[in-house]
Amino acid sequence: MPMGVAALRAPVREVTDEEVARFREHGWAPLPGLVEPEFVAGLRERALDRLAGRRGRFRNGYVDRAFGQDRDIARHDEAFAALALSPRLGRNAIRLLTGVDAVRLQVTNLLVKEPAGGDGHGATVFHQDFPWMPMDRSAMLTVWLALDDVPADMGALRFYNGSHRYGSLGRSFVRDGDDALSNHPWLETLELSEPLDLAAGDATVHSALVIHGAPENRRDRPRLSFTATYFDAAALYTGAPYGQTDDLGLKVNEPFDHPRFPVVPTA
Numbered sequence: 001m002p003m004g005v006a007a008l009r010a011p012v013r014e015v016t017d018e019e020v021a022r023f024r025e026h027g028w029a030p031l032p033g034l035v036e037p038e039f040v041a042g043l044r045e046r047a048l049d050r051l052a053g054r055r056g057r058f059r060n061g062y063v064d065r066a067f068g069q070d071r072d073i074a075r076h077d078e079a080f081a082a083l084a085l086s087p088r089l090g091r092n093a094i095r096l097l098t099g100v101d102a103v104r105l106q107v108t109n110l111l112v113k114e115p116a117g118g119d120g121h122g123a124t125v126f127h128q129d130f131p132w133m134p135m136d137r138s139a140m141l142t143v144w145l146a147l148d149d150v151p152a153d154m155g156a157l158r159f160y161n162g163s164h165r166y167g168s169l170g171r172s173f174v175r176d177g178d179d180a181l182s183n184h185p186w187l188e189t190l191e192l193s194e195p196l197d198l199a200a201g202d203a204t205v206h207s208a209l210v211i212h213g214a215p216e217n218r219r220d221r222p223r224l225s226f227t228a229t230y231f232d233a234a235a236l237y238t239g240a241p242y243g244q245t246d247d248l249g250l251k252v253n254e255p256f257d258h259p260r261f262p263v264v265p266t267a
């Protein structure tokens with residue numbers, strides 16, 4: 001049953017002080033039961049509808065080998081929009097980040113990791129998100145929400161705890177063999193987070209500076225997740241080339257005042 005517009009208040013819980021502390025210490029945190037499973041079931045249905053007919057697309061980019069994307073899904077779907085722009089999620093992002101009074105939504109994404117083998121997806125190599133970004137500061141995070149149960153061997157994310165403290169460590173996904181561990185073997189001295197079994201509605205949240213990746217999907221059904229990325233609303237545009245922002249008419253050294261980067265309401 002499709003959700004009516006009136007029903008679109010996303011049932012998101014608040015993060016706890018312990019979760020904020022853990023995020024700041026490790027650069028990421030598990031957020032079990034972040035979104036009510038009933039609402040997530042509706043999102044899953046919408047996700048599957050959007051994905052029908054998208055199978056078997058040619059893949060060649062480095063990222064495309066790791067997972068499929070339906071970028072900006074919240075611009076096309078009101079339920080994903082209700083979630084991504086929910087005041088609870090906005091307040092959570094502000095609390096998790098340090099020294100941030102307001103956040104903008106950078107991007108939403110429906111991610112699909114097909115089962116490994118044949119035409120399927122490979123592992124998500126370890127990387128940071130920030131090195132691509134045209135923002136002048138790194139206060140940025142991604143909420144990664146399981147739209148269905150995602151047991152560890154299906155490819156829930158893993159993280160190098162504390163790796164967010166080492167600043168921007170360079171791009172991955174741009175050349176062969178450029179995963180973060182190959183670029184920086186010392187990362188292996190850090191603790192790798194345990195494999196996580198996520199249920200639909202569970203999430204992880206990660207800093208754009210934490211090193212993260214995911215194993216291949218060893219199950220026989222696609223791994224389905226939704227991500228929403230938020231950044232400090234005060235961040236200024238640097239003009240660095242980036243597909244999403246190149247043609248938007250943003251001004252260098254000005255904030256991202258553009259409808260593509262809405263400030264998330266907090267009430």
Ligand SMILES: O=C(O)CCC(=O)C(=O)O
Binds near residue numbers: 111129142155225227
């Ligand atoms: O879902 C994945 O495998 C990777 C997602 C990711 O890297 C991200 O959301 O930043």
Ligand SMILES: [Fe+2]
Binds near residue numbers: 127128212
């Ligand atoms: Fe990432």
